[in-house]
Amino acid sequence: MTWLKGIQKLRPVLVSVLFILTSQGGNCLVVSPVGHTLVNALAGTNVTLAVSYSGASDPVVTWFKGPLPVGTWTINANFPPDIASNSWSVLEIERDGSLTFIDVPLRFTGNYTVELTKSGQGKASATFTLIIYEIIQNVTLITEADFAQEGAQRFTLQYSMLQGVVEQEIWRFNGRDLKNSTHYLIEGASLVIFGPNRTDKGSYSVTLMNPFSSVTTHKNVTVLYGPDEPIVEPPPIQPFYKAGDSLIFSCQAEGFPLSIPQWIFGGQILPDFHQGVLNLTNVQTSQGGSYTCSVVNELTKEKREKNVTLNVYDVSLGSPTCSVVSVNNADLQYQCKWAGGTPEAQLSFPALSNTSSGAGTFSLTVTSSANLNDKTITCLAEHPIEQNTCNITAKSPRNFIPTVETSVDSDGKIAVTIRCVSEASPPAVVSWSQGNESVVTGSTYQISSDATQLKIRSYNISTFLLAPNYTCTCRNPLGSQRKLFQLQGPTISDSSLFPNQDGTIITLTWEVPPTSLVTGFDIQMKGPDLLSHSGGYSVPKRSSKEYRIIQQKPGYARSTDVFLLDPDMTYRFRIIPKARLTDGEPSKVHRIGPGDGLSGSAIAGIAAGIPCSILVLVLLIGIIFLIFYHHKKKSNKTRYPVSRAVEKVKTIQPKAVSHNILNRGLRPPPDYNSLHQMPSERSGTLPMFVPPAPVRVATTV
Numbered sequence: 001m002t003w004l005k006g007i008q009k010l011r012p013v014l015v016s017v018l019f020i021l022t023s024q025g026g027n028c029l030v031v032s033p034v035g036h037t038l039v040n041a042l043a044g045t046n047v048t049l050a051v052s053y054s055g056a057s058d059p060v061v062t063w064f065k066g067p068l069p070v071g072t073w074t075i076n077a078n079f080p081p082d083i084a085s086n087s088w089s090v091l092e093i094e095r096d097g098s099l100t101f102i103d104v105p106l107r108f109t110g111n112y113t114v115e116l117t118k119s120g121q122g123k124a125s126a127t128f129t130l131i132i133y134e135i136i137q138n139v140t141l142i143t144e145a146d147f148a149q150e151g152a153q154r155f156t157l158q159y160s161m162l163q164g165v166v167e168q169e170i171w172r173f174n175g176r177d178l179k180n181s182t183h184y185l186i187e188g189a190s191l192v193i194f195g196p197n198r199t200d201k202g203s204y205s206v207t208l209m210n211p212f213s214s215v216t217t218h219k220n221v222t223v224l225y226g227p228d229e230p231i232v233e234p235p236p237i238q239p240f241y242k243a244g245d246s247l248i249f250s251c252q253a254e255g256f257p258l259s260i261p262q263w264i265f266g267g268q269i270l271p272d273f274h275q276g277v278l279n280l281t282n283v284q285t286s287q288g289g290s291y292t293c294s295v296v297n298e299l300t301k302e303k304r305e306k307n308v309t310l311n312v313y314d315v316s317l318g319s320p321t322c323s324v325v326s327v328n329n330a331d332l333q334y335q336c337k338w339a340g341g342t343p344e345a346q347l348s349f350p351a352l353s354n355t356s357s358g359a360g361t362f363s364l365t366v367t368s369s370a371n372l373n374d375k376t377i378t379c380l381a382e383h384p385i386e387q388n389t390c391n392i393t394a395k396s397p398r399n400f401i402p403t404v405e406t407s408v409d410s411d412g413k414i415a416v417t418i419r420c421v422s423e424a425s426p427p428a429v430v431s432w433s434q435g436n437e438s439v440v441t442g443s444t445y446q447i448s449s450d451a452t453q454l455k456i457r458s459y460n461i462s463t464f465l466l467a468p469n470y471t472c473t474c475r476n477p478l479g480s481q482r483k484l485f486q487l488q489g490p491t492i493s494d495s496s497l498f499p500n501q502d503g504t505i506i507t508l509t510w511e512v513p514p515t516s517l518v519t520g521f522d523i524q525m526k527g528p529d530l531l532s533h534s535g536g537y538s539v540p541k542r543s544s545k546e547y548r549i550i551q552q553k554p555g556y557a558r559s560t561d562v563f564l565l566d567p568d569m570t571y572r573f574r575i576i577p578k579a580r581l582t583d584g585e586p587s588k589v590h591r592i593g594p595g596d597g598l599s600g601s602a603i604a605g606i607a608a609g610i611p612c613s614i615l616v617l618v619l620l621i622g623i624i625f626l627i628f629y630h631h632k633k634k635s636n637k638t639r640y641p642v643s644r645a646v647e648k649v650k651t652i653q654p655k656a657v658s659h660n661i662l663n664r665g666l667r668p669p670p671d672y673n674s675l676h677q678m679p680s681e682r683s684g685t686l687p688m689f690v691p692p693a694p695v696r697v698a699t700t701v
């Protein structure tokens with residue numbers, strides 16, 4: 001090829017010679033492309049870069065690829081074209097100077113220039129661009145990881161293909177063309193997504209194109225994200241629920257892929273109701289507390305929790321209770337209690353202190369002062385569900401009257417129980433003294449455990465009567481009441497008699513001074529015998545001149561009924577109070593009957609006047625006869641009615657009789673026991689009566 005090299009060396013000279021020749025005029029060499037100078041060809045096909053020329057015959061044709069000559073030939077020469085050795089099997093120079101590629105391979109893409117020269121005819125050239133393509137095949141989109149992850153720096157999609165030359169590529173996301181931006185970078189065969197997030201989930205595609213083929217490939221990209229902050233609904237969780245309420249909460253979180261939200265309470269995972277729904281029916285206070293909703297991303301293992309505090313409140317049963325107690329008998333402690341609620345109720349005494357309060361139970365100690373006396377203090381009990389109050393009033397000891405109760409012990413001792421009870425709040429502390437000495441429990445004195453009762457026991461009533469005055473003092477921090485009293489012997493202070501209408505029944509009532517010692521009463525009567533109980537008729541005797549005991553009553557009795565009286569006779573009654581063997585002064589005498597009649601003394605007086613006049617005697621005899629006759633007649637007359645009366649009395653309940661008597665309104669019986677809270681004789685069961693040891697005959701007054 002030395003000649004070829006020679007031509008190369010001579011080329012500038014030839015060009016300048018040609019230039020001179022052509023500029024001098026004469027026949028001019030021209031070459032022009034046939035068809036487009038840009039030629040696309042599919043690899044493996046035959047392609048020709050076709051030219052035509054004029055102005056000279058049989059010029060020298062030389063093809064260059066870029067700057068390099070790839071073949072030369074003198075047209076119509078009888079030697080074959082000179083082809084570069086690496087292109088032998090591909091390149092052919094046609095008779096018209098065109099260049100043909102046989103089964104063109106990819107590497108022949110390039111700019112081709114044809115140069116025609118003829119000595120003396122000058123030189124001409126034309127340039128082609130040849131691009132060899134392959135069919136695009138088996139394109140796949142690949143990613144570095146299976147999933148994009150929110151928060152990662154970047155996520156890259158890349159295409160690869162088995163073969164092909166790409167003239168143009170179009171990336172799409174959910175059908176939308178993508179361009180370079182802050183979020184995307186399209187470079188080389190890849191698409192980079194910067195800072196991928198959940199919105200980048202979707203279908204990506206790339207379309208690769210050249211003049212001979214176009215291939216589109218899709219890939220679905222999934223973005224892992226979350227869990228986000230779980231959301232608990234309903235959102236405005238009530239400040240508290242009442243025990244027994246039913247409530248439903250749901251917990252949801254955004255993310256992919258997510259586990260089912262779990263509710264955790266007290267370290268325990270609660271059974272799932274339905275996709276994170278917490279369904280609590282009839283909720284109890286034990287179910288109050290912090291509930292945690294926990295959500296996990298199953299792939300990233302990322303976990304989020306949300307705490308929900310559930311307050312389940314319950315109010316205590318009942319109402320608050322208030323009390324006041326004494327502290328060292330000097331200060332007052334106000335107490336308020338309303339325990340058992342959830343949460344415990346807040347208790348306070350606003351009237352006493354605005355700053356201190358307590359939960360469930362509260363006590364406040366204040367120095368006692370007169371203005372707290374009788375002042376109602378309210379305890380305010382505040383609970384989220386309910387407000388309540390209770391009131392307490394501190395009271396100084398109230399005035400009172402000591403009561404005395406006398407009985408006879410089994411060993412025959414008189415037992416006197418003195419009670420000093422003063423209404424007070426806090427309860428009064430009772431102290432006892434006798435004269436200047438305080439009374440202590442011993443053989444004679446016994447003070448009850450609450451100190452309200454002093455029991456004195458002795459065989460001898462004078463022990464009680466001669467003793468110095470007793471004092472009982474009832475004291476609380478707000479004040480005290482002191483009572484001085486001396487015990488009295490058996491005494492009746494007042495008594496009355498109430499007859500029924502027929503005069504066959506009487507009721508005796510009496511009263512006893514509060515400090516009097518009485519263990520029983522003898523009911524004495526003077527007058528004819530009472531009618532027989534048997535219902536038969538007995539002739540009433542002449543009235544007895546002596547009082548005789550007709551009834552014995554226990555110490556607490558304050559009334560009695562006497563039945564079977566003859567309405568035509570005169571009776572006298574009196575009551576003897578007794579302290580064991582000692583009798584007290586009898587009560588005044590109550591008389592019932594038709595006038596005085598002829599009393600014994602009257603007869604005696606008349607007898608003394610016998611000497612005065614026989615007429616008087618005769619008159620007297622007449623009168624006596626008349627009286628006797630009248631009496632007999634009356635007895636005969638009354639026999640039937642009396643027995644009827646007896647029958648009637650017998651059938652009438654004593655209680656009812658008493659009622660009738662009392663209700664008749666002759667004179668209202670006194671309120672016997674306004675101070676003595678002892679059971680009334682009429683109030684039912686017969687009380688135990690200790691009868692006096694000897695049978696006594698009533699003493700005359």
Ligand SMILES: *[C@@H]1O[C@H](CO)[C@@H](O)[C@H](O)[C@H]1NC(C)=O
Pocket residue numbers: 045046102103
């Ligand atoms: C290309 O040219 C060669 C030689 O001329 C021929 O054998 C072949 O069949 C041609 N190929 C096509 C596809 O025409």
Ligand SMILES: *[C@@H]1O[C@H](CO)[C@@H](O)[C@H](O)[C@H]1NC(C)=O
Pocket residue numbers: 066109110111129
């Ligand atoms: C062909 O020439 C054009 C300018 O004419 C140039 O832009 C291009 O890069 C060249 N191609 C090759 C393969 O050298």
Ligand SMILES: *[C@@H]1O[C@H](CO)[C@@H](O)[C@H](O)[C@H]1NC(C)=O
Pocket residue numbers: 137138162
């Ligand atoms: C390329 O794709 C064709 C059909 O589209 C298939 O038959 C062939 O096996 C694929 N080749 C490779 C290497 O995947």
Ligand SMILES: *[C@@H]1O[C@H](CO)[C@@H](O)[C@H](O)[C@H]1NC(C)=O
Pocket residue numbers: 179180185186187188
């Ligand atoms: C995107 O930008 C890169 C580099 O800045 C560049 O190489 C690429 O060709 C651009 N792609 C498109 C489609 O503009």
Ligand SMILES: *[C@@H]1O[C@H](CO)[C@@H](O)[C@H](O)[C@H]1NC(C)=O
Pocket residue numbers: 183195196197198199
């Ligand atoms: C996701 O990223 C896009 C683009 O950066 C942004 O516009 C969008 O607000 C982001 N979304 C979220 C939920 O972060």
Ligand SMILES: *[C@@H]1O[C@H](CO)[C@@H](O)[C@H](O)[C@H]1NC(C)=O
Pocket residue numbers: 203218219220
């Ligand atoms: C992508 O997802 C869509 C539905 O979301 C489905 O129809 C399609 O076949 C998926 N494509 C691929 C390549 O998995």
Ligand SMILES: *[C@@H]1O[C@H](CO)[C@@H](O)[C@H](O)[C@H]1NC(C)=O
Pocket residue numbers: 248273279280281
């Ligand atoms: C909640 O649970 C109760 C009983 O356990 C059931 O009757 C009720 O339908 C449930 N409510 C919901 C919304 O699941």
Ligand SMILES: *[C@@H]1O[C@H](CO)[C@@H](O)[C@H](O)[C@H]1NC(C)=O
Pocket residue numbers: 290292305306307
């Ligand atoms: C939720 O409560 C649990 C205990 O009950 C605690 O360990 C956790 O830190 C709490 N979480 C939050 C977010 O307050």
Ligand SMILES: *[C@@H]1O[C@H](CO)[C@@H](O)[C@H](O)[C@H]1NC(C)=O
Pocket residue numbers: 350351352353354
């Ligand atoms: C507490 O406050 C109330 C009203 O605010 C007031 O009437 C009361 O006197 C106060 N009590 C005390 C002890 O300060």
Ligand SMILES: *[C@@H]1O[C@H](CO)[C@@H](O)[C@H](O)[C@H]1NC(C)=O
Pocket residue numbers: 376378389390391
């Ligand atoms: C307490 O007394 C107040 C008035 O002083 C009254 O309104 C309230 O009802 C009383 N509370 C109770 C429980 O009696």
Ligand SMILES: *[C@@H]1O[C@H](CO)[C@@H](O)[C@H](O)[C@H]1NC(C)=O
Pocket residue numbers: 435436
């Ligand atoms: C009791 O004490 C007073 C003085 O406190 C005294 O005058 C009186 O004599 C005392 N009486 C007796 C019985 O001790």
Ligand SMILES: *[C@@H]1O[C@H](CO)[C@@H](O)[C@H](O)[C@H]1NC(C)=O
Pocket residue numbers: 467468469484485486
């Ligand atoms: C007891 O008290 C009365 C007045 O209640 C008084 O007259 C009497 O002297 C007192 N007796 C004694 C022993 O102190």
